[in-house]
Amino acid sequence: MTxxxxxxxxxxxxVWQRLHEVLLDRLRAADALDFSRAVVDSSQIRALKGGRRPGRPRSIEGGPVASTT
Structure with a gap:
């Protein structure tokens, strides 16, 4: 586990944030950054309250219809 x-x-x-900043600074100084082709990445974060699961109806679905009179 070390x-x-x-x-x-x-x-x-x-450390990683600083390394990233230094690399970007050096690339900018060398005019070696080209953002004409960029990739966007994302992270998956667990929904603490569970989120909606496939096949599970939302709480408002399937309930009684509200009266309009």
Whole structure:
């Protein structure tokens, strides 16, 4: 587990963020950044309240219809 602990320490210390900033600075200085082709990435984050599951009706679906009179 030493490698995971070290990775967590570096992450908490901001090592990866600083490395990213330094690399971007050097690429900008060398005019080597080309954003004409860019890729957007995302993270999957667990919904703490469960979220909606496929096949599970929403709470408003299938309930009694409200009276309009």
């Amino acid at each position: 490698c995971w602990r070290r990775l967590a320490e570096w992450n908490e210390a901001g």
